[in-house]
Amino acid sequence: MTDPVSFPDAVQWAVPFFIAAILAEFLWIVIKGRGGRYETRDALTSLIMGAGNIASGLLLGFIAYAFFMWLWQITPLNLGTSIPVILLCFVLDDLRYYWVHRFGHRIRWVWASHVNHHSSQHYNLTTALRQTWTYTFTFMMVVRAPLILLGFHPAMVLFVGGLNLIYQFWIHTEAIGKMPRWFEAVMNTPSHHRAHHGRNARYLDCNYAGVFIIWDKMFGTFVPEQEDDRVDYGLVHNIGTFNPLRVAFHEWVGIWRDATQPGLSLRQRLAYCFAPPGYSHDGSRDNSEQIKAKHLDRHPEDRGTPGFEQFDVKSPDAPAEQA
Amino acid sequence: MPLEILLVLVVGGIAGIAVLLHLTGKSRLQVLTPDTASEQWLRHFPDDIVVDVTVAHDGHAALVRTDTGAGLIWSFGADTVARHLRDFDWLHHPKGLEVQFHDFGTPHVIVNLDETERSHWQHLMEPA
Ligand SMILES: [Zn+2]
Numbered sequence A: 001m002t003d004p005v006s007f008p009d010a011v012q013w014a015v016p017f018f019i020a021a022i023l024a025e026f027l028w029i030v031i032k033g034r035g036g037r038y039e040t041r042d043a044l045t046s047l048i049m050g051a052g053n054i055a056s057g058l059l060l061g062f063i064a065y066a067f068f069m070w071l072w073q074i075t076p077l078n079l080g081t082s083i084p085v086i087l088l089c090f091v092l093d094d095l096r097y098y099w100v101h102r103f104g105h106r107i108r109w110v111w112a113s114h115v116n117h118h119s120s121q122h123y124n125l126t127t128a129l130r131q132t133w134t135y136t137f138t139f140m141m142v143v144r145a146p147l148i149l150l151g152f153h154p155a156m157v158l159f160v161g162g163l164n165l166i167y168q169f170w171i172h173t174e175a176i177g178k179m180p181r182w183f184e185a186v187m188n189t190p191s192h193h194r195a196h197h198g199r200n201a202r203y204l205d206c207n208y209a210g211v212f213i214i215w216d217k218m219f220g221t222f223v224p225e226q227e228d229d230r231v232d233y234g235l236v237h238n239i240g241t242f243n244p245l246r247v248a249f250h251e252w253v254g255i256w257r258d259a260t261q262p263g264l265s266l267r268q269r270l271a272y273c274f275a276p277p278g279y280s281h282d283g284s285r286d287n288s289e290q291i292k293a294k295h296l297d298r299h300p301e302d303r304g305t306p307g308f309e310q311f312d313v314k315s316p317d318a319p320a321e322q323a
Numbered sequence B: 001m002p003l004e005i006l007l008v009l010v011v012g013g014i015a016g017i018a019v020l021l022h023l024t025g026k027s028r029l030q031v032l033t034p035d036t037a038s039e040q041w042l043r044h045f046p047d048d049i050v051v052d053v054t055v056a057h058d059g060h061a062a063l064v065r066t067d068t069g070a071g072l073i074w075s076f077g078a079d080t081v082a083r084h085l086r087d088f089d090w091l092h093h094p095k096g097l098e099v100q101f102h103d104f105g106t107p108h109v110i111v112n113l114d115e116t117e118r119s120h121w122q123h124l125m126e127p128a
């Protein structure tokens, strides 16, 4: 059976727009003297990561595509390619993005791929392009399986996924403060996504949204950017390299070293691979709950404020504390 | 999009942006003072208590002594990176010292030190 359905590769076509927008943002910062920071090597690394992401898609994309086409062959459903179906596909794929992104922060195996998007201490349009090279190895393509089994054509699913990534480009900026209130309520915005890139205890594990911020509000992970808690961009343990190969693979190397050290039980080895980032068998590292608890020890006044809701205002002993 | 055009756009775009940033002075390293080094250390390790700070003469690195042991903080582009000096080696380097962390994401850093600084730093870096 021939397959007449084809959609353009939206991300590739957006490349000229990305370049123009980066130049415009940089010019804006220079003229206004505010609205963000650029640094040569940081930006260069981010851009090379972006190019490498496209290259890894060209090289490894066939694996996910073969999997999707196999699903497409076994599903009896076909919703066609009408405009309402494409719109529905876009919304459901954004829900898919939310969960993949949430797994990306809560499962170290997936974090090893996603970490490099957060590895810059800067936040500008080039940061948006600091994308993974190793997504295929996370096996997160399985999260798209329900969409295809429901009858959305694989080419359409990939097309709307590309649109989703393109939407997220423009929100990586400090040049825009807040959008109109209705927009901030429904859509992911520069303000919401700045919080997502924060290493401050308050902002850890929040705002996983791609396009619609409503998923975070539905699933309890929304934290609005606070004026009195400026976002400190980057990782809890910032890396000390601009080398794209080290940026792309450092967490995979970390998993390997941790999981293969002598004297661990199988359970501990698996936890080094799949537990939330910050797991350690000897308590020598902190995960995000522990970091938040330690922050509240130093700043009890933050108890119960956005990002710390899970810590009861009344009880003085926060959970998951470690000596 | 044809692959050749994509390639030209990507390579040309990246090179153009990098040259523009460099020529407009965006490659400058952060310069540390004792106060900013201490402030930056607490940004990286908010649980620590800083005891004292020794800044290298070029302001691109500082040795920080804390209640949890000594650490190194250095300029990383416009920002800083910091590490406790726990699992590390140091080597003589023509410019001063090279500190190696056994960490794939933070392999090593070269600290510019003059002769008098070098012996002082070596002394400070010894485990207590
Ligand atoms: Zn993320």
Ligand SMILES: [Zn+2]
Binding pocket: A117, A128, A172, A193, A197
């Ligand atoms: Zn982002």
